[in-house]
Amino acid sequence: MGTRGRPRTFDPDLALRQALDVFWERGYEGTSLSDLSAAMGIRSASIYAYFGSKEELFRQVMALYGATAGEPPRRALRDGPTAREAVHAMLQATADQITHPEHPHYCMLILAAPTGTVQNHPVREFLADLRHGMREEIRARLARDGDVPEPALDPMSRYYTTIVQGLSIQARDGATRPELEPVITCAMAAWDTLAA
Amino acid sequence: MGTRGRPRTFDPDLALRQALDVFWERGYEGTSLSDLSAAMGIRSASIYAYFGSKEELFRQVMALYGATAGEPPRRALRDGPTAREAVHAMLQATADQITHPEHPHYCMLILAAPTGTVQNHPVREFLADLRHGMREEIRARLARDGDVPEPALDPMSRYYTTIVQGLSIQARDGATRPELEPVITCAMAAWDTLAA
DNA sequence: CCTTTTGTTGGTCGATCGACCAACAAAAGG
DNA sequence: CCTTTTGTTGGTCGATCGACCAACAAAAGG
Numbered sequence: 001m002g003t004r005g006r007p008r009t010f011d012p013d014l015a016l017r018q019a020l021d022v023f024w025e026r027g028y029e030g031t032s033l034s035d036l037s038a039a040m041g042i043r044s045a046s047i048y049a050y051f052g053s054k055e056e057l058f059r060q061v062m063a064l065y066g067a068t069a070g071e072p073p074r075r076a077l078r079d080g081p082t083a084r085e086a087v088h089a090m091l092q093a094t095a096d097q098i099t100h101p102e103h104p105h106y107c108m109l110i111l112a113a114p115t116g117t118v119q120n121h122p123v124r125e126f127l128a129d130l131r132h133g134m135r136e137e138i139r140a141r142l143a144r145d146g147d148v149p150e151p152a153l154d155p156m157s158r159y160y161t162t163i164v165q166g167l168s169i170q171a172r173d174g175a176t177r178p179e180l181e182p183v184i185t186c187a188m189a190a191w192d193t194l195a196a
Numbered sequence: 197m198g199t200r201g202r203p204r205t206f207d208p209d210l211a212l213r214q215a216l217d218v219f220w221e222r223g224y225e226g227t228s229l230s231d232l233s234a235a236m237g238i239r240s241a242s243i244y245a246y247f248g249s250k251e252e253l254f255r256q257v258m259a260l261y262g263a264t265a266g267e268p269p270r271r272a273l274r275d276g277p278t279a280r281e282a283v284h285a286m287l288q289a290t291a292d293q294i295t296h297p298e299h300p301h302y303c304m305l306i307l308a309a310p311t312g313t314v315q316n317h318p319v320r321e322f323l324a325d326l327r328h329g330m331r332e333e334i335r336a337r338l339a340r341d342g343d344v345p346e347p348a349l350d351p352m353s354r355y356y357t358t359i360v361q362g363l364s365i366q367a368r369d370g371a372t373r374p375e376l377e378p379v380i381t382c383a384m385a386a387w388d389t390l391a392a
Numbered sequence: 393c394c395t396t397t398t399g400t401t402g403g404t405c406g407a408t409c410g411a412c413c414a415a416c417a418a419a420a421g422g
Numbered sequence: 423c424c425t426t427t428t429g430t431t432g433g434t435c436g437a438t439c440g441a442c443c444a445a446c447a448a449a450a451g452g
Contacts, residue, residue, distance in 0.1 A: 005398025006448040027311030029225055033440055045442070046400065054440065106310070110365060114307040115223030128369050155378030158366065162379050166362030169306060170354065173324050182351030183358050189386035201428025202418040229410055241412070242430065250410065 012050060015040040020061045024104050028058055028113040028123050055123060062130065065108050069097055073164075077137065083147050084195075087138070087160055088188050094164050095180040098171040106172040109134065110165050135161040148195050156194050163187045208246060211236040216257045220300050224254055224309040224319050251319060258326065261304050265293055269360075273333065279343050280391075283334070283356055284384050290360050291376040294367040302368040305330065306361050331357040344391050352390050359383045 022031050022039045033044045033054060040047065051057040073093040080086025098105055109130050113123050139157035142148040148156065167180060218227050218235045229240045229250060236243065247253040269289040276282025294301055305326050309319050335353035338344040344352060363376060 004396075004450050006400075008399065025311075026313060030312035030316075032313075032438075034438080043401065044440080045402090048440095048442070049399065111310040114302070114310060114365070114368060115221075116226040117222060117228075120226075131365075131369055155382060158371070158375065159379045159382035162359065162362030162366055164362070165365040166358030166360070169310070169327075169361040170358055172310060173327055175354070179354065183355045186351060186355035186386050186390055189389035190382050193385035194382055200420050200426075202430075204429065228408075230408085239431065240410080241432090244410095244412070245429065 008050075010040070010042050010046070015042060015050075016057075016060060016064055019057055020064055023058060023061050023112065024065070024108055027111065029116045029120060058123060059126065062108065062112075062126070066130070069103070069108075072097060074137065077141050080141075083142050083145060084188075084191055086141055087191075088184070090138075091160070091163065091167070091184045091187060094167060095171075095177060095184060098168055099175075099177040099180065105174075107164075107168040110168045111172060131161075131165075134164070152195055159190075159194070160187070204246075206236070206238050206242070211238060211246075212253075212256060212260055215253055216260055219254060219257050219308065220261075220304055223307065225312045225316060254319060255322065258304065258308075258322075262326070265299070265304075268293060270333065273337050276337075279338050279341060280384075280387055282337055283387075284380070286334075287356070287359065287363070287380045287383060290363060291367075291373060291380060294364055295371075295373040295376065301370075303360075303364040306364045307368060327357075327361075330360070348391055355386075355390070356383070 018039045018041070019036055022035050025031075026035065033047065036047060036054070036057070037044045047054075047057060051060060073090045076089035076093040077086050080089045094107075097103075098107055109127060113120065113127055116124065135157055138160055139153055142153050142157055143150075163183075167183065170180060170183065214235045214237070215232055218231050221227075222231065229243065232243060232250070232253070233240045243250075243253060247256060269286045272285035272289040273282050276285050290303075293299075294303055305323060309316065309323055312320065331353055334356055335349055338349050338353055339346075359379075363379065366376060366379065
């Protein structure tokens with residue numbers, strides 16, 4: 001079978017979670033291979049052998065991130081009974097996530113690599129694509145049940161995406177969960193005007 | 197007087213503007229001293245002799261940035277006849293600024309150094325302080341003429357700061373000036389509900 | 393037990409980073 | 423015209439970056 005050869009001494013899933021922690025804390029360019037090597041408990045050669053490169057490791061980390069930290073807001077958006085309640089619950093779930101005591105206080109999608117050297121441009125493009133996907137998910141949810149008029153779909157999806165991204169920077173700057181609540185209230189206050 | 201010694205061959209004001217361009221495009225950590233040296237047309241030793249260090253140069257660059265790119269939104273906030281019109285005009289001026297064809301499409305305050313290596317923590321603190329000052333300016337304007345009730349000051353100032361920061365990421369991701377306009381409309385739609 | 397396969401160890405590669413130094417250049421002071 | 427002062431030139435410093443290699447280790451296959 002595929003079990004020939006010397007067995008791996010590390011657990012790939014665990015190593016990936018450890019890599020996530022470091023990238024989450026320092027961003028893409030702020031994390032070096034020796035940071036990763038130390039956090040994952042394996043030599044850089046093993047990182048290359050299994051994960052490919054720093055960039056490929058980061059892409060796998062972001063997939064894990066989307067499947068874990070990204071899931072509660074996505075679920076809230078999906079499961080809300082009306083578009084309005086779904087968006088409201090998504091904003092709440094986002095605020096919960098980015099003020100969670102065990103994690104850095106921001107969203108990796110938004111702040112892991114907004115600027116940087118020319119050579120890391122592909123990583124920024126990759127994150128920009130993920131953010132674009134986020135806006136499209138919001139738009140699809142607004143359109144799903146027909147309770148938001150068609151001409152309002154683009155403005156509103158962009159507006160609530162802007163809110164999510166702004167919240168992330170608020171949290172990064174030390175805003176607490178209670179301090180984010182009125183921002184969400186403000187953001188939802190516009191709903192009736194917008195959906196008309 | 198102070199004109200002893202060999203005269204400087206570069207114009208400090210021009211050099212600072214050139215440094216601003218590079219930092220603006222690549223962020224703090226994404227810009228190297230050789231990038232700066234090339235853009236400013238002087239050797240790194242001269243940068244150290246006149247500006248102190250990379251970090252001190254960056255702080256001077258941010259002062260210039262605040263006095264130039266930061267001025268139109270600040271003026272709009274100051275000169276608006278009512279709090280509502282002032283905030284509205286500030287959001288418009290911000291959107292103008294971050295989609296200006298001659299500059300990178302984002303606000304340096306927000307994206308020049310959101311994450312990074314441990315050793316550059318002071319730079320992130322510095323930018324966080326500037327962002328905090330932005331929120332306080334908005335709060336002071338809301339309070340100035342008494343047309344916003346006191347309990348609404350904190351939520352509203354945080355809310356509109358969130359909008360400004362979210363807009364910056366929208367622009368970074370390619371949103372055009374016309375696409376930002378409905379976001380501003382959405383953000384202002386909540387005003388009457390909030391101020392009540 | 394030898395061969396094949398796979399993973400790890402320890403080290404190195406060229407490039408680049410921010411910082412700074414010694415030697416030299418160019419002005420004003422006396 | 424010599425001294426003092428200030429700025430520039432050309433180069434170097436130790437540290438670190440991402441990437442990768444050769445030698446060795448440890449398993450299964452036959």
